[in-house]
Amino acid sequence: MSADEAPEVRAGWRQRLRQVVDWHDQLFVAKWRSGLQREARRQEDDFLALLLLSSYGIDDPAAFHTLPLTAEMVESFHRWHQREGHDRFPAGGVCC
Amino acid sequence: MLLSGQRPICFVGGKGGVGKTTVSAALARAHAAAGRRTLLVSTDPAHSTGDLLGCRIGGEPVEVADHLEAVEIDPEAVADAYVEAVRHDVHRAVSPEVRATVDRHLDLARRGAGTLESALLDRLGDLLAEAGGRWERIVVDTAPTGHTLRLLAMPELLAAWVQGLVRQREKAKGVDRMLRNLAGDETPVDDPVITRLHTQRQRLQRLREVLHDDALVHLVLIPERLPIEETARALDTLAAAGLTVGSVVVNRVLPDDADGEFLAQRRAQQADYLDEIERRFAGHDLLRVTQLPRDVADPDSLAEVQRQVADLARRG
Numbered sequence: 083m084s085a086d087e088a089p090e091v092r093a094g095w096r097q098r099l100r101q102v103v104d105w106h107d108q109l110f111v112a113k114w115r116s117g118l119q120r121e122a123r124r125q126e127d128d129f130l131a132l133l134l135l136s137s138y139g140i141d142d143p144a145a146f147h148t149l150p151l152t153a154e155m156v157e158s159f160h161r162w163h164q165r166e167g168h169d170r171f172p173a174g175g176v177c178c
Numbered sequence: 179m180l181l182s183g184q185r186p187i188c189f190v191g192g193k194g195g196v197g198k199t200t201v202s203a204a205l206a207r208a209h210a211a212a213g214r215r216t217l218l219v220s221t222d223p224a225h226s227t228g229d230l231l232g233c234r235i236g237g238e239p240v241e242v243a244d245h246l247e248a249v250e251i252d253p254e255a256v257a258d259a260y261v262e263a264v265r266h267d268v269h270r271a272v273s274p275e276v277r278a279t280v281d282r283h284l285d286l287a288r289r290g291a292g293t294l295e296s297a298l299l300d301r302l303g304d305l306l307a308e309a310g311g312r313w314e315r316i317v318v319d320t321a322p323t324g325h326t327l328r329l330l331a332m333p334e335l336l337a338a339w340v341q342g343l344v345r346q347r348e349k350a351k352g353v354d355r356m357l358r359n360l361a362g363d364e365t366p367v368d369d370p371v372i373t374r375l376h377t378q379r380q381r382l383q384r385l386r387e388v389l390h391d392d393a394l395v396h397l398v399l400i401p402e403r404l405p406i407e408e409t410a411r412a413l414d415t416l417a418a419a420g421l422t423v424g425s426v427v428v429n430r431v432l433p434d435d436a437d438g439e440f441l442a443q444r445r446a447q448q449a450d451y452l453d454e455i456e457r458r459f460a461g462h463d464l465l466r467v468t469q470l471p472r473d474v475a476d477p478d479s480l481a482e483v484q485r486q487v488a489d490l491a492r493r494g
Contacts, residue, residue: 111360118357125350132343136290143332144339146257146296147378149264149287153271154371156280 123165130155130162185394186309187316188424189330192398193408194322197429199226200474201398201467202319204483208491210246211484214314218248219305221298221329222321225250232477239305247313249305257297261288295325299332303385309392323408327415330389334419337382344375394424396490401428401451410458425490426462428455430469465490 133155135142142148190202199222206218217239220227227250228235231242237255239247261284268280287293302318309316320326351369358367395416399405409426416423431452432445456464467486474483 115357115360118353118360122350122353122357125346125353129343129346129350132346136287141291143292144336144343145287145290146260146293146300147336147340147382148343148375149261149284150267150374150378151371152264152280152283153268154374156268156272156276160276 126158127162130158134159185392185422185424186314187306187318187388187393189318189320189326189393189395190398190427191320191323191326191395191412192427193405196398196400196405197467197474198222198398199230199319200480200483201396201427201429201487202317203227203230204480204487205396205490206246206248206315206317207243207480207484208488209315209317210243211488212491213245215312216246216315216317217305217308217313218242218246219302219316219318220248220250221302221326222319223253227319230475230480251298251301251305253294253298253301256301257288257293260297260300295329295332299329299385302329303333303381303388306385306388306393309388323412327412327419330395330416330421331419333382333386333389337379337386340375340379340382344372344379347372347375390420390422394422396424396427398427398429399455400430401448401455403451406451406455406458413459413462423462425465425493426455426459427465427467427487427490428452429467431466433468463493 131138133148133151136145188205190198190205192198199220202220203218206216209216218227220235225235227248231248233240233242233248235242235248235250237249237252239249242248265281265284268284269277272280306316320329347369351367351372355367358364397409397412399409413423432441432448434445436442436445452466465487467483470479470482472479474480
């Protein structure tokens, strides 16, 4: 590829390059990405479980200090219970 | 860090009914009389400090004498204000449909086990943060030994707990960041949850340092079997928690001139216990406070106890 190639030739190269990238993406990155997404959800769930210990009847020494996180976490609670197949939030509820 | 003799904060602990409130008030008055700006904090839910000083004391420090302010922490009121502040925040952040459920969650949290203890600790931390500034001395009258030892150990445990939460959250956000990088998004993201957790952890960490470096614990007992045993256990627990013991105050020692057969017998028994106290707490600074003919229930009788503990104020 050089600067004096006609524009349509350059466009052809770009298209072929994009196809290669997409193919590579589907073959390797997509698998990795879905694995990462699963891992991200799992880590977030672990964090939620730690915040909600008292909802499960487990003594949570830091419950008072983590209460201000409620504002930021309501959305995550919501995503979590929908993913777990609950229409509404179980155990007394935080969001719906 | 200050030399132990100059630590600005002292806790007065001991078994129920041994005279913690009296010794605290007398000690605070002695500091104030020496010209030091002093705060007397009552954390005992029984709150008899106001009765003793003969004035009304509430949740905010009020001046009760020259150089002397006093405050009675009301954990219920502190917890209410705290939860209401959170509610205000949450209501602004969430949609109206979920407010009722969030409210139920907050109401449950307000009544949760440990909430009042945490509220007390939170308020105490705010007051202690002003030691060496607004107040040169802070004297804390505590609830009976077990509660106090737990309270003093809490900041360290909680700081570690919150640090664990920070690590878990960072792990989750780390995976999140990798996902975004994969999508070509390199912009750094501030996580408000981590920011809040850090702030909480720092507060707890500071309180832990204040308790370890700037505070003493005086233990009060009376010359009887059960208080001696409880004091011995408390000394072990305090040492294990890395907290510094100030003096062991032996309260209600019968005066030599107390007459009559009954009192002579009691005095003989006290003499045995006093020997035992000297022996078992030999490594500690001991201070005896003589029992008065009448109970300490007003500023005048308190002045006599103040004279007796003045030495304690001079040492610290």
